[in-house]
Amino acid sequence: MTPEAVPYGRKTQRPSPVSDIHILWITAGLGCDGDSVSITAATQPSIEDVLLGAIPGLPKVHLHNPVLAYEVGDEFMKYWYEAEKGRLDPFVLVVEGSIPNEKIKKEGYWAGLGTDPKSGQPITTNEWISRLAPKALAVVACGTCATYGGIHAMQGNPTGAMGLADYLGWDWKSKAGLPIVNVPGCPVQPDNFMETLLYLLYQVAGLAPMIPLDDQLRPTWLFGSTVHDGCDRAGYYEQGDFAEVYGSPKCIVKLGCWGPVVNCNVPKRGWMAGIGGCPNVGGICIGCTMPGFPDKFMPFMDEPPGAKISAASITLYGKAIRSLRSFTNATVNKEPKWRHSRPELTTGYRPGAY
Amino acid sequence: MATMTSAAKGTPTGSRKLVEMNWDPITRIVGSLGIFTKIDFDNRQVAECHSTSSIFRGYSIFMKGKDPRDAHFITSRICGICGDNHATCATYAQNMAFGVRPPAMAEWIVNLGEAAEYMFDHNIFQDNLVGVDFCEQMVKETNPGVLEKAEKKAAPGSNLHGYRTIADIMRALNPFTGSFYREALQMSRMTREMFCLMEGRHVHPSTLYPGGVGTVPTIQLFTDYLVRLMKYVEFMKKVVPLHDDLFDFFYEALPGYEEVGRRRVLLGCWGSFNDPAECDYTYKNMSKWGKKMYVTPGIVVDGKLVTTDLVDINLNIRILLGSSYYEGWENGEKFVKNDPLGNPVDQNHPWNQTTTPKPQKRDFAGKYTWVMSPRWLDKRTGDHLAIDTGGGPIARLWATALAGLVDIGYIKSTGSSVKMYLPKTTSLPEVEFEWKIPKWSNAIERDRARTYFQVYAASAALYFVEQALAELHAGRTKTWSEFTVPSEAIGCGFHEAVRGVLSHHVVIRDGKIANYHPYPPTPWNANPRDIYGTPGPYEDAVQNTPIFEENGPDKFKGIDIMRAVRSFDPCLPCGVHMYLGNGKTIETHHSPMFGMNA
Numbered sequence: 001m002t003p004e005a006v007p008y009g010r011k012t013q014r015p016s017p018v019s020d021i022h023i024l025w026i027t028a029g030l031g032c033d034g035d036s037v038s039i040t041a042a043t044q045p046s047i048e049d050v051l052l053g054a055i056p057g058l059p060k061v062h063l064h065n066p067v068l069a070y071e072v073g074d075e076f077m078k079y080w081y082e083a084e085k086g087r088l089d090p091f092v093l094v095v096e097g098s099i100p101n102e103k104i105k106k107e108g109y110w111a112g113l114g115t116d117p118k119s120g121q122p123i124t125t126n127e128w129i130s131r132l133a134p135k136a137l138a139v140v141a142c143g144t145c146a147t148y149g150g151i152h153a154m155q156g157n158p159t160g161a162m163g164l165a166d167y168l169g170w171d172w173k174s175k176a177g178l179p180i181v182n183v184p185g186c187p188v189q190p191d192n193f194m195e196t197l198l199y200l201l202y203q204v205a206g207l208a209p210m211i212p213l214d215d216q217l218r219p220t221w222l223f224g225s226t227v228h229d230g231c232d233r234a235g236y237y238e239q240g241d242f243a244e245v246y247g248s249p250k251c252i253v254k255l256g257c258w259g260p261v262v263n264c265n266v267p268k269r270g271w272m273a274g275i276g277g278c279p280n281v282g283g284i285c286i287g288c289t290m291p292g293f294p295d296k297f298m299p300f301m302d303e304p305p306g307a308k309i310s311a312a313s314i315t316l317y318g319k320a321i322r323s324l325r326s327f328t329n330a331t332v333n334k335e336p337k338w339r340h341s342r343p344e345l346t347t348g349y350r351p352g353a354y
Numbered sequence: 355m356a357t358m359t360s361a362a363k364g365t366p367t368g369s370r371k372l373v374e375m376n377w378d379p380i381t382r383i384v385g386s387l388g389i390f391t392k393i394d395f396d397n398r399q400v401a402e403c404h405s406t407s408s409i410f411r412g413y414s415i416f417m418k419g420k421d422p423r424d425a426h427f428i429t430s431r432i433c434g435i436c437g438d439n440h441a442t443c444a445t446y447a448q449n450m451a452f453g454v455r456p457p458a459m460a461e462w463i464v465n466l467g468e469a470a471e472y473m474f475d476h477n478i479f480q481d482n483l484v485g486v487d488f489c490e491q492m493v494k495e496t497n498p499g500v501l502e503k504a505e506k507k508a509a510p511g512s513n514l515h516g517y518r519t520i521a522d523i524m525r526a527l528n529p530f531t532g533s534f535y536r537e538a539l540q541m542s543r544m545t546r547e548m549f550c551l552m553e554g555r556h557v558h559p560s561t562l563y564p565g566g567v568g569t570v571p572t573i574q575l576f577t578d579y580l581v582r583l584m585k586y587v588e589f590m591k592k593v594v595p596l597h598d599d600l601f602d603f604f605y606e607a608l609p610g611y612e613e614v615g616r617r618r619v620l621l622g623c624w625g626s627f628n629d630p631a632e633c634d635y636t637y638k639n640m641s642k643w644g645k646k647m648y649v650t651p652g653i654v655v656d657g658k659l660v661t662t663d664l665v666d667i668n669l670n671i672r673i674l675l676g677s678s679y680y681e682g683w684e685n686g687e688k689f690v691k692n693d694p695l696g697n698p699v700d701q702n703h704p705w706n707q708t709t710t711p712k713p714q715k716r717d718f719a720g721k722y723t724w725v726m727s728p729r730w731l732d733k734r735t736g737d738h739l740a741i742d743t744g745g746g747p748i749a750r751l752w753a754t755a756l757a758g759l760v761d762i763g764y765i766k767s768t769g770s771s772v773k774m775y776l777p778k779t780t781s782l783p784e785v786e787f788e789w790k791i792p793k794w795s796n797a798i799e800r801d802r803a804r805t806y807f808q809v810y811a812a813s814a815a816l817y818f819v820e821q822a823l824a825e826l827h828a829g830r831t832k833t834w835s836e837f838t839v840p841s842e843a844i845g846c847g848f849h850e851a852v853r854g855v856l857s858h859h860v861v862i863r864d865g866k867i868a869n870y871h872p873y874p875p876t877p878w879n880a881n882p883r884d885i886y887g888t889p890g891p892y893e894d895a896v897q898n899t900p901i902f903e904e905n906g907p908d909k910f911k912g913i914d915i916m917r918a919v920r921s922f923d924p925c926l927p928c929g930v931h932m933y934l935g936n937g938k939t940i941e942t943h944h945s946p947m948f949g950m951n952a
Binding site: 044048067159245249303 | 375376378379380381382383384385389390410411416418419420421423424427428431432433434435437460483486491492503529530531536539541542545546547549550551552554555556557558559560561562563565566567569570571577580629679681710711712713714715716831832833835836894911912916919
């Protein structure tokens with residue numbers, strides 16, 4: 001960016017160096033579309049703010065998301081084929097849902113989008129990702145299924161589901177040099193996702209430096225703190241005053257809340273418009289933003305093992321607790337070992353008939 | 355045995371020139387849906403249709419061996435737009451299995467959350483997804499003649515909703531640029547705030563538990579909810595006349611439009627909103643407390659109410675195969691031989707189902723879907739009825755209207771209609787709306803019922819707020835009852851997901867989940883031909899739908915088919931494709947491709 005003088009009023013109204021950008025959004029992973037639905041709740045910014053040009057300095061954004069699209073069928077799919085041919089440039093690829101392992105069976109499909117005109121069979125979601133990821137300016141995994149595998153990658157699952165980085169590789173880089181951007185959450189917190197998308201659009205427009213990500217590829221400004229750090233019930237914790245029953249306004253760590261070791265800003269931010277959340281409104285944190293979700297947090301309603309130690313030693317502030325927590329935090333920041341792209345199913349489910 | 359599912363539409367016989375057309379994926383729904391049709395353009399009719407799903411996740415498999423208390427957290431993730439309905443239904447099944455009855459306050463909080471879900475979800479689907487099928491841009495592309503009429507047609511309710519002509523309503527529905535489209539989107543956020551007040555997070559709630567809720571009941575909580583609810587009440591006073599004007603216009607502008615998406619009246623509703631004074635979650639008393647729900651459960655066949663008894667509904671659910679990628683379980687384990695009342699439980703009942711996936715090539719002459727075929731066995735005739743939910747509202751209103759059981763000050767069922775009362779709001783006086791049983795189960799009436807059910811949910815919420823505040827004022831603020839997980843138990847939950855019937859069936863052994871089968875509305879609506887050859891409701895409703903679109907095969911958008919399918923409010927994380935079966939294919943076209951837009 002050159003610091004040359006800009007006439008009054010033209011600072012942000014100048015055209016973006018990239019005039020148009022497309023967002024191709026695949027919802028056809030193993031998911032529930034809850035992340036697409038979630039982003040319709042966002043207001044900071046809202047989807048219409050971004051699409052109707054309400055944020056200054058950005059390129060014109062064309063969204064191709066099946067939940068919201070005007071077009072149907074081939075009219076909708078034409079953007080996918082154009083992108084594959086390199087004629088839809090630049091575009092950001094958003095992936096929603098876990099990536100199934102299509103290599104563990106002889107035939108058929110776990111997840112597909114559109115029909116192959118030659119074979120008449122569905123085109124698998126994995127095939128689309130392989131075709132489009134190399135052409136994308138950036139690839140964003142939206143929600144915990146796409147980031148780390150999530151619910152559908154639970155122990156004993158029949159599909160061998162995994163996260164996008166397990167599929168493409170954790171050190172994968174886009175043609176513009178960006179790593180996969182992970183925005184976890186089950187579903188994704190609405191504003192967390194739209195804010196990340198907005199950041200990437202700023203970056204495309206040359207108005208922001210490289211997006212800062214942690215080693216789990218999460219935006220650092222959103223996932224740098226724990227649930228507990230932002231929870232308004234932490235005062236009860238500090239006083240060793242714990243809820244014994246659900247519905248109490250006190251700290252619910254003994255009732256199954258994993259807040260102290262989970263990277264997430266929801267209690268601080270609320271779910272939407274500052275309303276709702278998890279432990280701040282009486283819902284135990286089940287670790288839904290984490291690579292170890294859900295397996296490392298189940299059974300959800302039991303007291304977390306780490307919490308036992310730290311709750312008991314709450315009078316001994318400081319380093320001791322932090323190091324105990326960072327140990328647990330490191331454990332739940334790792335995915336279970338059965339989430340991989342090898343051509344074998346190691347989840348514990350023994351299929352008879354694949 | 356099989357059963358007739360189509361309303362008589364006079365299927366022509368003899369050789370027909372059929373054009374194969376497909377749309378894959380269908381957008382503006384939740385989940386991935388494709389449609390493959392054969393169309394008889396000479397006779398302007400859809401000739402045939404099959405339905406198939408593109409995604410398998412395996413909940414029933416990976417839930418085995420897990421802690422039964424986790425069921426509601428896990429099953430919420432089945433659906434990204436009504437996950438909370440699953441979570442709620444799972445807690446109902448847990449409550450039965452654990453033998454726990456939540457405090458009344460917890461039930462009011464759940465009812466308020468679920469009411470907000472209906473208000474939100476019907477609103478966003480109706481006006482941001484389905485509404486686009488009726489918007490000016492779409493009608494201009496598919497039926498310019500109709501748009502011309504709409505420009506000249508004064509909207510009868512314009513003094514109520516503010517749009518002068520029907521075309522003005524259509525323009526307001528244009529995606530993103532239309533004023534009503536944006537107003538509805540904004541309203542869908544406010545109703546989700548109401549939801550989050552009660553259940554913590556949308557769409558996967560954080561504060562629901564077996565035994566009650568973690569939400570802290572305070573004056574602030576219910577006040578925050580009520581002020582938002584009253585804004586929604588004011589909004590609905592405009593939305594009902596707006597949609598009535600729009601839907602009535604389609605009947606008027608396109609004579610015969612009642613045949614679009616029409617099928618035989620075969621509707622199911624599993625009931626919604628428990629009454630805490632009645633519901634003790636025991637199976638033994640389920641017939642009784644089911645009838646006290648604030649949306650009455652019921653099965654409606656050819657306009658007659660067959661039953662309102664949840665035990666009867668439960669025992670006659672059958673899960674059939676025929677065209678699905680699974681192995682049968684006729685020799686599988688029988689988990690539940692008799693229900694707690696001693697009634698025998700069928701091997702094809704969800705309690706006894708064993709899910710074994712068998713991935714394979716899609717073959718429209720054989721197996722073509724991941725969806726199984728749920729049916730309801732009508733003991734009177736021996737028919738396995740392919741009942742549908744009509745997207746939820748039409749079945750809920752129909753069953754509730756006929757049963758004549760609901761009377762709560764804001765809502766009154768009359769035996770042939772449902773009356774709903776909305777009090778005065780900031781700028782509009784009090785209003786009564788009445789939903790009357792329609793002549794048809796078709797696309798337009800499914801859509802119209804959706805708007806009326808938004809009012810129903812708001813009226814019910816007004817009652818629930820009063821009840822919750824009465825509890826609070828009396829000092830009864832407990833929201834959770836303690837329980838222990840038994841080592842052996844069974845449970846079932848019945849609820850209405852936004853788009854229709856929802857059941858969860860659980861079997862617990864050694865304190866773990868031994869079997870778990872959720873049945874959401876979309877499998878009921880989107881299923882394929884069963885072993886008897888009976889097509890699923892989408893297939894059936896699309897088949898023989900007349901074509902009113904003015905475009906020929908070259909520019910065909912299939913708008914009438916889209917309206918037929920979307921009227922069911924497809925929610926396809928259990929994915930669906932539609933395809934035409936046998937029949938001679940003369941030509942094959944994909945939906946028309948246009949050049950890239952700038």
